[in-house]
Amino acid sequence: MRGPELSPRLKMVGELVPAGARLADVGTDHAYLPAALILEGKIPWAIAADLRQGPLDRARATVREYGLTGKVAFRLCDGLSGIRPDEVDAVAVAGMGGETIAAILSAAPWTRERDLPLILQPMSSFPDLREWLQKNGFSIQEEGLAREGDTIYTAMLVRAGEMSPLTPAELWAGKNTADPLRGDWLDRWLARVRRAIDGMSRARGEGTSARKRELEEVVDGLADMKKEWEQWQK
Numbered sequence: 001m002r003g004p005e006l007s008p009r010l011k012m013v014g015e016l017v018p019a020g021a022r023l024a025d026v027g028t029d030h031a032y033l034p035a036a037l038i039l040e041g042k043i044p045w046a047i048a049a050d051l052r053q054g055p056l057d058r059a060r061a062t063v064r065e066y067g068l069t070g071k072v073a074f075r076l077c078d079g080l081s082g083i084r085p086d087e088v089d090a091v092a093v094a095g096m097g098g099e100t101i102a103a104i105l106s107a108a109p110w111t112r113e114r115d116l117p118l119i120l121q122p123m124s125s126f127p128d129l130r131e132w133l134q135k136n137g138f139s140i141q142e143e144g145l146a147r148e149g150d151t152i153y154t155a156m157l158v159r160a161g162e163m164s165p166l167t168p169a170e171l172w173a174g175k176n177t178a179d180p181l182r183g184d185w186l187d188r189w190l191a192r193v194r195r196a197i198d199g200m201s202r203a204r205g206e207g208t209s210a211r212k213r214e215l216e217e218v219v220d221g222l223a224d225m226k227k228e229w230e231q232w233q234k
């Protein structure tokens, strides 16, 4: 049977999931990700977990619809609190704010101790999440980009371990890659950070000017990354 058609964003998340892994999909909502990966034969089994009953009911409906009963377990829980470390080989947390993702990992230290592949797809607070990962013994191994309409999304494959310190611009936009969407992604961050600086230029105060200097450093770094990316395109 064909699985649910994944959006480009969820497809990117699925591509970062290691083949053969028992996957915990935290904040699963419709359970489209585990259903599609099981039906395409990439993973054998998954746990669909969600904080709320409504999304978990939708997950059960998807699993019934695609005949996957017994291949997906359900957990009504906050983050990973209802999942034992020995049950899974990889964890996906997609479609949530970066701060929520950091809070979920922080509450489950076994995600670092077990050196588990973590597939994270933040919707906001990108610098905060990357900084938290860096400070808490995680290493970002790979980042992908996907476009849906006007929006570009990012997803990252993270594992326990040291990574070379990220520059201020890398905290915002991730490390440079030759991804064809990378140029657009950097342009968006440049525009966003420049708008924030413009807003600060109209405000006053010592705290504001320190923050403004930090953001100017981010803009310089993003502009350098854009030049580097353009060189790669030639």
Ligand SMILES: C[S@@+](CC[C@H](N)C(=O)[O-])C[C@H]1O[C@@H](n2cnc3c(N)ncnc32)[C@H](O)[C@@H]1O
Binding pocket: 010, 026, 027, 028, 029, 030, 049, 050, 051, 052, 055, 077, 078, 079, 080, 093, 094, 095, 096, 100, 104
């Ligand atoms: C926008 S949906 C994302 C669904 C799917 N992962 C995706 O990327 O398309 C976010 C889901 O995360 C769930 N959620 C939010 N905070 C959570 C938490 N702390 N633990 C587990 N699930 C959570 C919400 O109930 C919701 O179903």
